Amino acid sequence: MKILTTQPNISIDFHHKNLYTNDKNKNTLLLQLQQKPALLPAGYYFPINFKGDTDNIEKQLKQLENIHCPVCGVKMLSQNEMKRLLKQGQKITDVTMFCDWLEKNKDNINPKYRKFVESAKRNSQEFNTNSIDDLLKNMQESAFIASQNTIDEMKKIIEEAQNTKKFSDSDNVLLEECYIRLDNFDVKSTQGILKPIKNILIETIGNLENESEKPLYNSLIKKIFPVAEYQSFFNDFLYKKSNIPYKDIVLQKLFTPSSSNIQKIINYKNSTENIDVNYVLTCNECKIPKDGVFFSYHKDKPDIEKNFITYLEDISKNILNHQLTGHSEYPFGLINLVSKTSGNKYKVDIYKNPVLKELKIQNFEDYKNTIDFEPVNHEGIPCASCGNMTITHEQKLQLYKQVENTKDLKELYELLSNNKQYIGKKYYDTLREIGLILVKNPKISEIELISELRKYEALNIKNKLNKAIKLAEYLVPEASSNDQQLLTQFIQEAKTSFCENYDNKLFPYNKYNNLIKRTIYCVESEKIKTIHGYQFKEPIRKAFTRQGLLYPNKETIEKVGSISKVIAQDMFKGSIATIDHLVAKNRQGWENIANYVVMCKNCNNEKTNYSIMHWLDIHPPVAKNMQKYMDVIVDKLHKGEFKEEYMKKYPFVFAKCLKILTQGKAVIRFDSSKFEN
Ligand SMILES: [Zn+2]
Numbered sequence: 081m082k083i084l085t086t087q088p089n090i091s092i093d094f095h096h097k098n099l100y101t102n103d104k105n106k107n108t109l110l111l112q113l114q115q116k117p118a119l120l121p122a123g124y125y126f127p128i129n130f131k132g133d134t135d136n137i138e139k140q141l142k143q144l145e146n147i148h149c150p151v152c153g154v155k156m157l158s159q160n161e162m163k164r165l166l167k168q169g170q171k172i173t174d175v176t177m178f179c180d181w182l183e184k185n186k187d188n189i190n191p192k193y194r195k196f197v198e199s200a201k202r203n204s205q206e207f208n209t210n211s212i213d214d215l216l217k218n219m220q221e222s223a224f225i226a227s228q229n230t231i232d233e234m235k236k237i238i239e240e241a242q243n244t245k246k247f248s249d250s251d252n253v254l255l256e257e258c259y260i261r262l263d264n265f266d267v268k269s270t271q272g273i274l275k276p277i278k279n280i281l282i283e284t285i286g287n288l289e290n291e292s293e294k295p296l297y298n299s300l301i302k303k304i305f306p307v308a309e310y311q312s313f314f315n316d317f318l319y320k321k322s323n324i325p326y327k328d329i330v331l332q333k334l335f336t337p338s339s340s341n342i343q344k345i346i347n348y349k350n351s352t353e354n355i356d357v358n359y360v361l362t363c364n365e366c367k368i369p370k371d372g373v374f375f376s377y378h379k380d381k382p383d384i385e386k387n388f389i390t391y392l393e394d395i396s397k398n399i400l401n402h403q404l405t406g407h408s409e410y411p412f413g414l415i416n417l418v419s420k421t422s423g424n425k426y427k428v429d430i431y432k433n434p435v436l437k438e439l440k441i442q443n444f445e446d447y448k449n450t451i452d453f454e455p456v457n458h459e460g461i462p463c464a465s466c467g468n469m470t471i472t473h474e475q476k477l478q479l480y481k482q483v484e485n486t487k488d489l490k491e492l493y494e495l496l497s498n499n500k501q502y503i504g505k506k507y508y509d510t511l512r513e514i515g516l517i518l519v520k521n522p523k524i525s526e527i528e529l530i531s532e533l534r535k536y537e538a539l540n541i542k543n544k545l546n547k548a549i550k551l552a553e554y555l556v557p558e559a560s561s562n563d564q565q566l567l568t569q570f571i572q573e574a575k576t577s578f579c580e581n582y583d584n585k586l587f588p589y590n591k592y593n594n595l596i597k598r599t600i601y602c603v604e605s606e607k608i609k610t611i612h613g614y615q616f617k618e619p620i621r622k623a624f625t626r627q628g629l630l631y632p633n634k635e636t637i638e639k640v641g642s643i644s645k646v647i648a649q650d651m652f653k654g655s656i657a658t659i660d661h662l663v664a665k666n667r668q669g670w671e672n673i674a675n676y677v678v679m680c681k682n683c684n685n686e687k688t689n690y691s692i693m694h695w696l697d698i699h700p701p702v703a704k705n706m707q708k709y710m711d712v713i714v715d716k717l718h719k720g721e722f723k724e725e726y727m728k729k730y731p732f733v734f735a736k737c738l739k740i741l742t743q744g745k746a747v748i749r750f751d752s753s754k755f756e757n
């Protein structure tokens with residue numbers, strides 16, 4: 081898996097530009113999400129359930145445990161966790177245990193209410209009681225005092241406002257009324273204090289003529305809100321009506337705000353958007369009202385960026401522990417959706433986060449299981465490298481049989497011509513030459529034909545060798561003195577060591593290759609090495625493989641009974657479909673559909689362990705042929721020709737892999753109409 085750590089970030093592109101939204105352009109956003117783009121770029125994550133029947137994401141998310149709220153950061157409680165926790169709480173009868181237990185579960189309490197734990201500890205020490213009910217009674221008293229103090233502060237604010245003397249007489253009357261009503265207010269109201277105090281404020285300050293006094297109202301509400309919320313934990317109301325112990329009601333109130341809920345990121349009414357990544361788990365307190373975009377709504381919450389990352393890590397840990405099956409891409413999809421809908425505010429660098437990185441790697445590893453790669457056994461798959469039609473093993477056997485059944489050279493030639501699409505392009509010259517020889521001399525014997533062909537190929541090699549020599553001679557004058565020496569050495573050896581007659585024997589390619597390694601590949605000039613190095617080597621290597629076709633194995637000739645038939649079979653043999661590893665196996669290429677592609681045997685052999693990047697550099701049409709290959713795969717997928725479930729995922733993971741490995745030089749595009757449903 082070396083390759084992953086050295087790759088740039090794999091970004092999952094949603095293809096929707098300007099997805100950033102606020103309420104003003106929500107309709108545009110909806111429209112963009114509902115219309116599927118005509119062409120999906122490589123790397124587009126299409127939500128396909130890869131592992132077949134898995135529970136929908138909503139159901140599974142709800143059951144996850146140890147997840148922190150992405151907004152406020154509280155450790156949320158699933159339904160099961162909540163039940164467990166409250167049951168534990170019920171069993172506690174001792175004050176010390178109660179305080180320890182609260183401290184232990186503090187993370188599950190919303191930060192706003194964590195002062196409850198501090199208050200419990202303080203009161204247990206101050207009053208030295210062993211009854212939890214007594215402790216709670218004392219805590220309630222403390223809460224009353226806190227509320228009363230707050231109300232006193234509010235009165236002070238009103239007094240100060242009156243002292244500014246900028247109010248009309250009638251407004252002064254309202255301020256006075258507010259002051260008196262607050263002064264008479266009994267904080268021990270059994271039904272909570274928020275509502276009655278709010279009413280007082282609305283009826284008095286809310287009716288001021290002076291419109292600019294709105295901040296006064298807001299500052300008063302802001303003051304009373306937290307203490308009123310806190311005090312509500314101790315409201316006796318429910319307690320008096322039920323048999324449930326007071327303590328358990330208080331605990332329920334304390335932990336319920338942390339229960340986890342499914343929310344939608346894009347939450348507009350009538351939104352039909354049900355893609356996996358549109359779901360997020362939040363605590364009760366961080367739910368959003370209908371109609372909104374989740375992270376835009378919460379954008380001003382403190383620490384939200386940090387809390388979002390913690391949430392992603394929690395989810396990823398769960399996935400790594402085999403939870404949320406079938407949705408292992410969810411954290412990455414979510415990152416993109418949130419980033420796009422928030423104008424890139426929540427950008428997460430996956431590879432800088434150890435947990436997310438581990439999941440990313442694991443997701444690739446998941447496809448690693450050795451699988452029977454279906455496309456290699458399907459008819460009609462073009463080679464992803466040369467674009468020629470490949471043949472399956474069965475097709476090969478059939479063609480071999482047809483070759484053996486031919487009665488003479490003419491029939492054999494016709495069979496080859498009729499099945500030209502299954503012959504590697506590099507043999508087209510040989511095929512044409514056979515045709516020409518047969519036209520000139522229809523009654524030629526097999527031995528004579530082979531001899532003619534061998535002379536033709538030997539001449540071809542000689543021409544290519546002369547071209548290489550000429551190229552070296554051309555490069556000498558401009559080269560540095562060191563390079564001149566090497567080029568001259570090449571010229572001399574090429575002229576002397578390869579001047580034999582190769583009409584009846586194979587060209588010593590290995591010896592030639594060695595010469596290049598010793599001379600051309602040792603020059604200082606990068607230009608000669610990279611651009612011309614290829615010109616010295618490739619044409620001769622190609623000519624040599626064609627010559628090799630004419631010297632088949634003796635045993636095979638004996639078995640088939642005719643050298644020309646073996647040659648014909650070998651011409652087909654190169655088109656057999658094989659699995660090529662984009663990243664070669666001996667370069668730590670992984671066994672994984674993302675790394676698999678069908679290539680003809682010829683290309684696979686030629687590619688050896690070149691990197692796909694280099695292969696693309698020396699064979700530019702590969703980029704086009706990759707698209708051609710994938711178009712056929714997608715078409716077959718569309719027609720339901722593949723049995724294996726993994727094939728639905730294949731186009732996307734392969735396209736992503738190819739795009740990364742070629743740094744965007746080879747990009748596969750998909751016709752989205754083939755991916756409905
Ligand atoms: Zn929250």
Ligand SMILES: [Zn+2]
Pocket residue numbers: 463464465466467468679680681682683684
């Ligand atoms: Zn090929």
